[in-house]
Amino acid sequence: xxxxxVYLAPLEGLADGPMxxxxxxHGGYDLCFSEFIRVTDLVxxxxxxxxxxxxYENDCKTADGxxxxxxxxxDNPDTLAKSAVIACDMGAKSIDLNFxxxxxxxxxxxxxxxxxxxxxxxxxxxxxxxxDEKYQLSVKIxxxxxxxxxxxxxxxxxxxxxxxxxxxxxxxxxDLYKNEALDWSALSPLHECANGITLxxxxxxxxxxxxxxxxxxxxxxxxxxxxxxxxxxNLGHVIKGVQKEYxxxxxxxxxxxxxxxxxxxxxxxxxxxxRAKQFLGYARVHKTELNPFFKTFCxxxxxxxxxxxxxxxIAYEEQTVHEL
Ligand SMILES: Cc1cc2nc3c(=O)[nH]c(=O)nc-3n(C[C@H](O)[C@H](O)[C@H](O)COP(=O)(O)O)c2cc1C
Numbered sequence: 001x002x003x004x005x006v007y008l009a010p011l012e013g014l015a016d017g018p019m020x021x022x023x024x025x026h027g028g029y030d031l032c033f034s035e036f037i038r039v040t041d042l043v044x045x046x047x048x049x050x051x052x053x054x055x056y057e058n059d060c061k062t063a064d065g066x067x068x069x070x071x072x073x074x075d076n077p078d079t080l081a082k083s084a085v086i087a088c089d090m091g092a093k094s095i096d097l098n099f100x101x102x103x104x105x106x107x108x109x110x111x112x113x114x115x116x117x118x119x120x121x122x123x124x125x126x127x128x129x130x131x132d133e134k135y136q137l138s139v140k141i142x143x144x145x146x147x148x149x150x151x152x153x154x155x156x157x158x159x160x161x162x163x164x165x166x167x168x169x170x171x172x173x174x175d176l177y178k179n180e181a182l183d184w185s186a187l188s189p190l191h192e193c194a195n196g197i198t199l200x201x202x203x204x205x206x207x208x209x210x211x212x213x214x215x216x217x218x219x220x221x222x223x224x225x226x227x228x229x230x231x232x233x234n235l236g237h238v239i240k241g242v243q244k245e246y247x248x249x250x251x252x253x254x255x256x257x258x259x260x261x262x263x264x265x266x267x268x269x270x271x272x273x274x275r276a277k278q279f280l281g282y283a284r285v286h287k288t289e290l291n292p293f294f295k296t297f298c299x300x301x302x303x304x305x306x307x308x309x310x311x312x313x314i315a316y317e318e319q320t321v322h323e324l
Contacts, residue, residue, distance in 0.1 A: 002221075004211060006236040007167075008032040009202065009226030010071045010098070010140070014278065017054035018261040023229050024066040026254055028236030028243070032066050036098045036110070037083075039074035044083040046090055060091050069138065073098040075108045075119065077126035084131050094136035097124060099158070100169050102142075102176055111173040114145040117157035128162045138165040140202075144172040148186045152193055159195035166194060167224050170203040179204070187218040200224050206232065206286060211239045230282035248289060249317040252310050255279050259307060272303050276310075 008015065008023055010033035015023060020032050034053045037044055050056055055068045062068060070092040074080045084095045099120055101110030113120050128137050139158045144150030151168075158166065168187050175181030182203045191199060201220040205211050206228030215221055229235050233254040237243035246254070258279045262272040277298055284290040293313050300306040 002241045004215075004240050005030045005222040006211075006239045007200065007222070007224040008066075008229055008236070009224045010035055010096070011226050012036055012101070012103075014282075015226075015229075016052075018265050019258065019275065019279070020055070020066075020068070021063050022254060022257045022261050023233065024062040025064045025257070026233040026246075027066070027229060028234060028238075028240060029066050030236070032062060032068050033096060034068060034070050036071045036073040036101060037087075038106075038109070039072050039076065039080050039083045041076050041079055043079050044072070044086060046086060049087055049090060056091055060093055067093060069094045069096050069136075071096040071098050071140070073101060073106065073109050075113060075123070077119075077123045080123055081126045081130035084127050084135075084137075088131060088135045092135070094138065094164075095127065095131065096138045096140055096167075097127065098140055099154075100140045100142045100167075102173050111142055111145065114142060114150065114154055114173055117153045120154065121157040121160070124158045124160045124163060128160050133162060136164040137162065138167065139163060140167040140169065142169045142172055142175075143183065143186050146172060146174050148172060148183060151186060151190055155190045156193050159193065159197050161195065163195075163197050165198045165200055165222070167200040167202050169224075170201065170218075184214050184217040187220065191219060198222060202226070204228070205239070206235070207245070208239050208241060227282055227285070230279055231284070231286035247317070247321065248287060249314045249321070251283050251287060251290070252314045252317065255283070256307065256310055259303060259310075263303065269303050270301070273301060273306055276306060 008029040012035040024032055060068050070087045099113050170184050171181050199220050200222040201214050201218040202224040205214050205223045205225050225235050232245050234243050234246050238245050259276050262275050280294050284294045
């Protein structure tokens with residue numbers, strides 16, 4: 001086992017309560033995040049927090065015991081600070097502020113604020129000043145809005161005393177999720193202006209090999225992993241060097257758990273199948289051997305057909321492994 005820490009990234013529309021439950025049960029993560037909770041000029045309501053974050057019923061941990069950090073997104077320092085207090089009064093142990101979301105549906109918040117380091121500073125300072133110091137505060141950013149050279153001013157602005165961690169998604173807002181734009185090397189110089197705050201490397205850390213390469217370039221030994229959690233459901237354990245990547249049969253078994261989990265939360269048949277397709281759709285990006293199966297699976301509309309197909313594929317995968 002190495003000394004790496006591995007966090008499951010916040011993934012809006014993807015890693016919600018039921019999906020986090022499955023991903024964390026396998027992942028071996030040190031921490032996971034809620035999807036971003038939007039804060040407007042009104043403070044967040046406890047009802048919203050309870051609805052979005054089922055982990056509140058379990059001391060802000062997933063069922064396997066992985067701690068959850070609540071992520072807030074907004075542009076109003078006052079309501080963000082008050083919302084952070086509410087989230088913590090209800091049982092959260094830590095808060096993350098999102099300055100990385102590039103969604104076009106997010107207007108003056110998330111990565112849009114990377115253009116305004118002064119406002120980012122005011123938000124972080126206000127939240128830190130308002131929140132009891134026993135609660136950790138972290139911040140998630142990208143390297144810049146248009147250009148990586150903006151990263152220094154951004155980090156200086158948010159490296160407020162009392163911030164525990166800054167996650168750097170190593171792309172700019174303009175880069176969205178383009179693979180060729182990922183630049184771990186832009187992170188390493190940021191340690192100097194981070195006021196001693198731990199920097200967490202994020203972006204395409206999908207294996208132990210990636211983590212080692214990323215450590216060498218970024219000088220970080222903390223990683224946040226998002227989309228890689230689907231093709232490698234035990235990614236945290238893999239990056240820590242204690243498990244091998246799941247074989248295809250175990251990825252498929254994990255997809256069955258996704259189905260079970262969404263059925264248990266009384267979602268419609270369509271939603272259950274959509275979420276299983278979403279899980280497998282992300283998994284096949286790196287596990288291309290799943291592609292033919294995925295094509296057939298996508299034609300299933302009934303859960304019973306989907307489950308049968310997954311079970312048949314598991315049997316086929318195991319027989320093939322046996323014959324090798
Ligand atoms: C579908 C999707 C939803 C996301 N939602 C959030 C979010 O709610 N909050 C956030 O800070 N980042 C969000 N992100 C960004 C991820 O947390 C992460 O920074 C990004 O995916 C890069 O990491 P990866 O290469 O390991 O996936 C999202 C990314 C994706 C693909």
